[in-house]
Amino acid sequence: MDTRKDIHNSEVPLLCRACEARHRGVCGALRPEQLIELSKHSTRKRVGSASELYGESRQGSTYSNIIAGVVKLTKMMADGRQQIVGLQFAPDFLGRPFRAESNLTAEAATEVSVCSFPKSVIDRMIGETPELEHRLLQQTLKELDEARDWMLTLGRKTASEKVASFLLLIATHVDPESELDSAEFELPLTRSDIADFLGLTIETVSRQLTRLRKDGVIVINNNRCVIVPNLDMLAQRAAI
Amino acid sequence: MDTRKDIHNSEVPLLCRACEARHRGVCGALRPEQLIELSKHSTRKRVGSASELYGESRQGSTYSNIIAGVVKLTKMMADGRQQIVGLQFAPDFLGRPFRAESNLTAEAATEVSVCSFPKSVIDRMIGETPELEHRLLQQTLKELDEARDWMLTLGRKTASEKVASFLLLIATHVDPESELDSAEFELPLTRSDIADFLGLTIETVSRQLTRLRKDGVIVINNNRCVIVPNLDMLAQRAAI
DNA sequence: CGGGCCGCTTGATCGACATCAAGGACCGGT
DNA sequence: ACCGGTCCTTGATGTCGATCAAGCGGCCCG
Structure with missing residues (x-):
């Protein structure tokens, strides 16, 4: 379970240290000084159920680690028909790298705590730290597997x-x-x-x-x- | 079936140079010397429709670029019900990085030409060339978007x-x-x-x-x- | 040539799920 | 207390797509 407690000790206000999410979220891939910088740009919040985390209104300019709660990813048709295309649990990572999420809305299904940081910071760090991209690839593959499993359920x-x-x-x-x-x-x-x-x-x-x-x-x-x-x-x- | 046309006859065995797939397949990310090495391990083949490209029988130890044709990714239930969870067109990349594909079969839907290389070679090159992982992430994100679009179609x-x-x-x-x-x-x-x-x-x-x-x-x-x-x-x- | 197989179409019938409708439990506001 | 909401359940009815069945054209092969 990759408990890297040792990396940074107590006095630094490392937001991502507080994130239980870090071992599977992106933060686990970062070096201590990157974590410190990231924490300067982070915000942690708790939102009620049905809050929109990104979508048409908030044009996803942030990434988030989910600390607690369940987030639903939904797609909607013009006439109102709606399909949930994914569920994200802590400590998943929330946000679409490199491009606006295609026509997708992320909403809190329960009370949700997230730790968010601007895309620009992470995107820059990806260039510096290949391991970060590796984590993103791992999570994306996991989501793809889940999506395909669910397609079997939906279709058959x-x-x-x-x-x-x-x-x-x-x-x-x-x-x-x-x-x-x-x-x-x-x-x-x-x-x-x-x-x-x-x-x-x-x-x-x-x-x-x-x-x-x-x-x-x-x-x-x-x-x-x-x-x-x-x-x-x-x-x-x-x-x- | 499985007629392996010998394309390595000529003096410059740059298999991936011949791949129309390279600009979007993985090969575009590689340096010339890597391409040459990769080509030493590659096989190019043309298979008839309904050939299994990987799945229960061939425990995916290779990656492939699709040169021509359409490949279907299917999931099957114990009782025979079946769902196609993805279609891959040239010049897509075929194969699940880092892990055996979960319970998935890839079959040629039409006549298909692929250019295959052992996983071990690519996995090693990923370590050397972050850009390669970037390509994989891009393709995986594309497949995830497509899968989610299709979930809306299937469900609603x-x-x-x-x-x-x-x-x-x-x-x-x-x-x-x-x-x-x-x-x-x-x-x-x-x-x-x-x-x-x-x-x-x-x-x-x-x-x-x-x-x-x-x-x-x-x-x-x-x-x-x-x-x-x-x-x-x-x-x-x-x-x- | 005929027979059998495969891929596809069309019709008749059936059934699983949607739709329509009503009502109960809970909760917060007045 | 009463009201309005939301969330859930249950019943009656309708309908879309599955199932069952038959037939057509192309193809391979004897």
Whole structure:
């Protein structure tokens, strides 16, 4: 897990030291003096759910490390139809290098804490530090793999398989300490967001969730807290 | 199949010089001496349609530049359901850096010419030449954008919008010299492949194509050759 | 020549999911 | 307390695309 605690000790106000994100975010690739410079240009903020992090309004001139929370990347059609094309969890990196994000909006799905810095600073550091570009490539490849996995789900799975696949996805991301065979977590998305992620309607999502509940595959409290007593049962429903 | 035309007959074995792919493939980033070394390890081959380029059988130990033709990247479920998650056209780069491709098969959709070299050589050159990694990042970002665009199509468009979107996609890739408002091209995919790309059945694809034909949006000869007299009409059907 | 296969089209029917509609639970504001 | 909102669930009905089925043209091969 790459805990480089040693690099810089306490007195320097290194913003990225505070970022739990640094080991997988970009900052882990930087030298101490670069970190110090970066911290001079950084801002850390906490935003409520549904805040737009970039998109049509904010023409993405910043990068961010996600410290906590879940960010959804959505695409919208002219008539309002909408699709979530990616979910980013801490400690992912947020922002499209080298070019404005194509027609994409990033919104906080939950409360989100991010640590942001201007693109210009990072873009310059990329020139100095190849390792930085390596990190970006790694994350981009990871996102590409996830996107393609999800294309299979969108194109070929049934509604109930989609919902089960979604629950499995969330389970692996937000309940990292789950024992191997069970999980318990809070859903970071509303039914409406889940529907937009799965290419379904909220009614169908709701029906499939109650079906999973009635079949004993999951337990739901307060509409959001999900318990999966047996992950294998869920995986079977997901047709993994 | 797999007829390896021996191109290394002549005195200057600069394989990548011959690659029309080099300006966007990886090779454009290399210095002359690296190109020469790379060429010593390269093989150029032409394969028939439906040949597997990597996947379960060939555990991707090579990278390739696509010289000509179209390659489809597919994912398959245990029960046989299948989804095409990407199409690669010349001069794209084929192969997953740093890790085996996750559960993905690359197959020739048409006749394909590729120029391949062992991963080990490229991986070593990446260390020497940061620009190479930059190219890889650029291509990966492009593929990610395309994948996300397609997720919107898969999740939220109707069958007729999907088919129109597909035709537009092909038009832009295989008829680059099209005048601004019309296009003419050969479909590189069978109806069955189109269905797997769009998350539909072949019957639905066929019906939507005949509907577009009857509505005068397209003309089809020999089942494969498509003429689009007015790209705007098609774009409207695609709900772009 | 005929037979079988493949790729494609077309028609008839079915079913999964969308749509329309109503109502419950919760919550913050007045 | 009442009201308006948002979020979710549940039921009734509709429809788009899947499924089942048949047939056509091209091609290879015996």
